Amino acid sequence: MVVTQTCFGFFLLLSWGITVTEAKTQIFMGSNCQNTSQEPLSIAYQANLDKILAWMSSDAATSKGYNHTSIGINTTVYGQYDCRGDVAENFCQFCVSFASREAPKRCPNRVSAIVWYEYCMLRYSNESFFGKILTHPTWHALGTKNVSNMEEVRRGEGFVKSMITKATQESNHLYYLGSFNLSSTQKRFGMVHCGRDLSNAACRQCLEALLEQTHKCCEQNIGWFIWSGTCMIRYDDQMFYRLSNQTSSLPPSNDETDKQRGYRMSKILIISISVMGSIILCLSVYWWCYRKRVRKDWFRPSSFHKIQTEESWTTELPIIPLTTILQSTDNFSEACKLGEGGFGTVYKGILADGTQIAVKRLSKFSGQGSEEFNNEVLFIANLQHRNLVRLLACCLDENENILVYEYLPNKSLDFHLFDDEKRKQFDWKLRLRIINGTAKGILYLHEDSRVTVIHRDLKASNVLLDHDMNPKISDFGLARAFEIGQKQAKTKRVMGTYGYMAPEYVIQGLFSVKSDVFSFGVLVLEIIYGRKNSGLCMSEHGQTLLLYAWRTWGAGKCLETIDPMLEKSFIGSEIERCIQIGLLCVQEDAIDRPTMSQVVLMLANDTMILPKPKHPAFSIGIMASEVVYTSKSSKNVSNNDLTVSVSLPR
Structure with a gap:
């Protein structure tokens, strides 16, 4: 059996005598x-x-x-x-x-x-399998605790048999979940499920075949899970299933009468109303612990052994209730809004303990939002670096898709860089630190994470700044992972931001690590010159920022044309070197651009001789009819914060 954690965790808190605290993960169970x-x-x-x-x-x-x-x-x-x-x-x-x-x-x-x-x-x-059962091979996973007496074995088997009967009744859709009271202090939970292409008779046959195998593998354990290609049975002393719309309450215990069941349901309703204060208190404690970055499992983990077999994405991403999100953002009030983009809207939230969070809410009208949401979960939740924004949790209640990030009070780089007043506080030492930190974040994505990750939308508005003005790369909605040995990929739909996209990506749909290098080079020049590399030409020079920087650098006049706000703080040799590195990154041919490891080395070693950059890729115009623009507006958005979607010819 192969069991590997992936990127979802579920968060459930109930209180008042009945306390169920559990952190569940979506687990890879096996393949055949x-x-x-x-x-x-x-x-x-x-x-x-x-x-x-x-x-x-x-x-x-x-x-x-x-x-x-x-x-x-x-x-x-x-x-x-x-x-x-x-x-x-x-x-x-x-x-x-x-x-x-x-x-x-x-x-x-x-x-x-x-x-x-x-x-x-x-x-x-390649062969039709619809309606056919598979009882071999099977997999099973076992809990860590053993059954103390045979009475539980007998009652547990009877409980599973009753669930099989109920699951194969016409009204129960080939699955059933339930519980029974083993004693006054102990409860057992179970679930049976069949592939819904099976008939009731075939489902019963499959489940009964699995139950028969539990006598050899599983029944001596308090928790066990057994499954085949077409059905599964699970038995545990903890409630592992989710109460969805179809299963809004626990099925009745086998030991309960109708009267007891009615009393129990009334009690659960009273409890549900009464526990909100406890939930808020527990959430406060939880988030306090998370802020302290406690890496151990705070809640009881799944009762099955998890065996790591191959290098893969693994994380436990907590689920936060929608009610907590609504309370923290004042029901998504306009006053809490931080910005808005093609994905949706970002709000500032404050939890009960005072923790500040950034809440990214997927718009129900977003055409590409679902894919972006999945990318954010798959990438950010599994990437840990000081120069990457940290994803704390997500919420999927009531058809909402919400991501919860650490809140970074100093907003994004473009908020400061392209404002005449705010830019005055950005001296050369700070700008150089932002350049270095951003470079290290991209290097981690390209070479130090478990897989090579191409960001594809690196720009000033996607570099956020923490309390100490350290840069953190954000927004992985367009990111792509490369397999081992893969050098580049091609897409028929180009997604990115005008002014930052490499020419081979815009024209041919080709992207690679060198695409991010190009975007980084644009960012470096924008930081030094305090100007945007937008699609519009610089009015006083009639040329793009890249071409302007290349010509003034070649003429030995780059220090005369940098951001005037730097005149009292810059170090000439450092700025000239950074301009040259930026120009090396934006060369037209991707093969001429350095890798991010070379960029980081060049930034750190001021004695290293740098090659002379070739002509930059300054002309990346696209026919207007080929481009679909999705405007991204916010309270402090930059003019070139424009996402471009290009459908390339077949």
Whole structure:
């Protein structure tokens, strides 16, 4: 069995005598390539596979948690996804989207694959499997505590059998979750679930086959989880499932009468109303601990062993309730708004303990927001560096997609850099520190993180400043990860910000680490000159900032034309060197640009001889008819903070 943590954690707090505190994670449970041989897929099959994976990822956003289809005629691909019955639509879509990217990696060059995550299953094959059960192979995971007496084994088996019966009734949709009182102080929870392409009879057959295997592997443990390609059973002493709209309350205990059930439901309602103060108190303590950066699990972890087998993205991202978000932002009031962009709106929030947060709320009308949201979770939650903004939590309640970041009080670099008054406080020492810090952040993305990450939207408005004016790179909505050995990628839809995009990216859709190097070079020159490299020519010179900097540097007059605000603080040799480094980064041919490791070295070593830069890529004009502009406005937005989406010809 392979069990690996990925990037979701769930946060549930209840109090008043019944206390359930649990941090859950979306866990990779296993994969199976169904004994298919590893050989290159035909072009037609690969094309159909790509289509069906894309279909599953998008369909999960609007379905009821399950669907299957086939694509192609002669090289047909059959595909299916199935989310656990207690999982809400937004969690289902995220899980399926992630699984659709991971499945081909788990079974490379295979025509069939099954991948199981804790909240969803995804499967594809060159043969139809709809409605067919799989009871071999199976996987299982065990808790750390053993059963103390055989009475629990007997009652636990009876409990699971009752859930199987209820799940295979017509009204229960092939899954059921419930609990029973083992004693006055102990409770047991369980869930059974089948792939919803199965009939009731086939589901019962699959679950009963799994239950039979528990006698050999699992029943002596208090917590266990067993599953095959088409069904699963889980049993635990902690409530591990989520109460979604379909399961708004716990199913009744097997030991309860109707009268007891009614009394219990009334009690739960009273408890739910009464616990809000306790929730706020617990959240305050939690966030205080998080601010102290306690890295251990504060809540009880999943009761299963987690075995790390390969280098992969792993994190526990807390889920914060929507009620807490609403309280912290005064119901998303206009007074709390920090800015607005293509993704949505960013608000300042204050938690009950006084902690300040930045709340990024996905707009329901954002065309690309869902993908950006997934990127933010996948990248920022797994990247840890002093020069990258820190993602604290997320919220997915009531169809909201919300990210919670550390709050950086000094706003973004463009807020200061392109304002005549605020720029006066930016002396050369501070600007050089921002250049160095930003360079180190990009170097981490390119070479020091677990995978190579291309940011694709590096600009002054995406460099935030903390209390001490240290830079932190933000907004990973357009970021892409490269596989080991991959040098560049090509896209038919160019996304970025005008004035910062490398020419090969704008014209051909090619992006690589050198694309970020180009953007960094533009940023360096903007910091030194205090001017924007927007699409508009500099009126007094009739040329772009890049060309202007290159010509004045070549003529030995660059110190005469830098930002006048620096005249009392600059060190001539340092500024000349930084201008030269910036010009090396914006050269037209990507192969001529340095890597970020070379940039960091050049910035740190003032005796290192630098090569002479070639002509910069100053002309990156695009036909207006080819460009879709998404305006990003905020209280203090820069004029060149304009996202560009370009559809390239096929």
